[in-house]
Amino acid sequence: MMNEKDRGLAIFTWLTFIVLLGPLVIIIITSFGADSYLSFPPKSLSLHWYQNIFETEGFISTFKTSIFVSLIGNLIALIIGIPAAYALSRYHFKGKGVLNALFISPLLIPGIVLGFTMLKYVIVTYHMPIYTGLLVGHSIIMLPFVIRVISSSLSNFDFSIEEAALSLGAGKLATFFKVVLPNIRSGLIAAILLAFLESFNNVDISIFITGPGVSTLPIQMLQYVENYFDPTIAAISVLLMILTAALMFFIERLMGFSYFTKK
Amino acid sequence: MSLLSLNNVSVAYDKNVILKDFNLNVEKGELLSLLGPSGCGKTTTLRLIAGFLQASGGQFIFDGKDYSQVPINKRHFGFVFQNYALFPHLSIFENVAFGLRQRKVDRKEIEKRVKHMLEVVSLSGFEKRFPAELSGGQRQRVAIARALVIKPDLLLFDEPLSNLDANLRVTMRVEIRRIQQELGITTVYVSHDQEECFSISDKVAILNKGVIEQLDQPKTIYKYPKTEFVARFIGFNNFIQCRQREEHETHLTFFTEQEKFEVQKNAGTTSTRALKLAIRPDNIVIEKCRTGSGGTPGHRDNTLTGQVKISTFLGRSYQYEVDTSLGTFQVNREMEMPFSTGDRVILIFPKEKLVLVD
DSSP states (O other), rough: OOOHHHHHHHHHHHHHHHHHHHHHHHHHTTTTTTTSOOOOOOOOOOOOHHHHHHSSSHHHHHHHHHHHHHHHHHHHHHHHHHHHHHHHOOOOOHHHHHHHHHHHHHHHHHHHHHHHHHHIIHHHTOOOOOOHHHHHHHHHHHHHHHHHHHHHHHHHHOOOHHHHHTTTTTTHHHHHIIIIIHHHHHHHHHHHHHHHHHTTTTOOHHHHHHHHBBBBHHHHHHHHHHHHTTHHHHHHHHHHHHHHHHHHHHHHHOTTTHHHHOO | OOSSEEEEEHHHHHHHEEEEEEEEOOOTEEEEEESTTTTSSSEEEEEEEEEEEEEESEEEEEETEOOOTOOOOGGGGGOOTTTTOOOOOOHHHHHHHHHHHHHTTHHHHHHHHHHHHHHHHTTTTTTTOOOOGGGGHHHHHHHHHHHHOOOSEEEEESSTTTTHHHHHHHHHHHHHHHHHOOOOOOOEESSSHHHHHHHHOSSEEEEETTTTEEOOOOHHHHHHOHHHHHHHOOOOOOOEOOOOOEOOSSSEEEOOOOEEEEEEEEGGGGOOSHHHEEEEEGEEEEEEOOOOOOOOOGSSTTTTEEEEEEEEEEESSSEEEEETTTTEEEEEEEEEEETTOEEEEEEEOOOOTOOEEE
16 A cells, blocks of 8 residues: 555656656647647647658758768767777876866856857868868767766776786787777767767757858757747657657667666 | 896886886796785786886896887786686687687687687686676686687786685695696796795795895795795794804804804805894794702703793694793794793793794
8 A cells, every 4th residue: 555655756756757758748749730830739630740841941951960960070079089088097197187177178168158169269260161160069069978988987997908908919909999998888889879969969059150051950940940830840859759769779679778877 | 047037127106116126037937926915016026027017127038038128919928817807798718719819820729729728727618608607716717728828938927816715715726836837837926825825836036125035945935034024924923133143063153142042054044144043933842940940941052931921722722922031932832731821931942943034
């Protein structure tokens, strides 16, 4: 039997769920509405707005841009971040604390400041192409995630394993790829995912850097909402939710979420 | 010429000098142990030989070649770690095969050699398991197999048994010795456990603060420690500081303020300057003081009178702390009628049991 206290807790839990998930449910339902404005509950149902996504100019192309920027930016962040995280975990040297703080700083600086700075002092001054600017900006915001997650992964890593590989004849590079990387795989995947989501959803930096002809999906959505109030945005949101859920499902199938919690 | 020589090697971390002008020679085929308390530099020496750290000075000669600048992965030495350091993401077979794969050994050959090595360490049938599924002793045997399968020129052990329980330690050290002798592989073994070192080594080097105090066969060290540090380390808990010495044909005579000690010449009395005598608690004879007859007992050579301060039952024997004019002595004795605190006793120091230490 449930006593009063447990019942109170159960109600609280459900309320939390409703607050968290309720808006998502409302968006899913409104995305199927036939009206040309957002209404809940919809009077009649239609798939028209889903069709509209693909017919409206910009959504597909900015989606591609977003994916491109997030993936390539991710790669750049990894190429810089993994060696940085490795060095910060493996070695003791002067200025380590400063360097650590520096790598984490993009998390602490408001995105708007970073975006504005990029625009004024990099894009405008050096006439950097928009694509390049996007890649640079997104790499910068992804870097702290990569370094943080991989560092914590490496803090559990027993470096004598690395010495073992070296003593068995593996070179430094081979040791890194055959012994270090496989053992921080879970951290690596977590870092990639977190960084990807951070970049894919980013508005504050992208909004300063994007310009005529090149935009990312969140910026495109923002501009669309400024002009139209129809359920197209709800429909896109639903598709993005499905995409994310599919990604999560895929990862869960591949290695299980327990992979992220155990070391 | 020795297979391995460290000549005047120095190592320092920041400003901490660990080794200074350190010298060591290891002969081909022998198992040499580095023994000492923590911080004595034994692990540093081993890691230096392995190439995990660089000397700031001196020379490391191996097989006639200067190895000082040879990178770790080109040294072809096997290293067995205290915490095993197996690759957690690889099966036992792949763990052992790792070194062979780096050497691009032919696949069939790898299979053959890994299988054989797992037999040597009695782990046949474990090929497909992962390190996490094995017990500590099994993991250590995998680590040994992994180091041996590459047929290393030198095998290095860093306290390999210290994470195992007592029984397993004894079994494993016999195993290590058997394998080492079977393959005739030159080995440097680091431990802080005396019994372990003495039981498996051809030679033992006792280290203290980055200096080798004594390097000898285990039996020699056990019987004839050369320095006070070594003597203390292996259980010579009693020391007599003398002021003068006289040399005779078969024996030496030492004088303190009032007492006289005769010491038979043996391998432990070769030092020509030393004035300190050492003896194990087991070797001092303890007798009841007969005050009545025979005059004052303190006037006989090699004896001291004293009073029992503490009497401890150790199971096999009693241990006494005896206060004398030359300080407190520790004496172990099996006897039916033990002494009690406050008893007057005579301590007799047999002349063949005393050794001379620096």
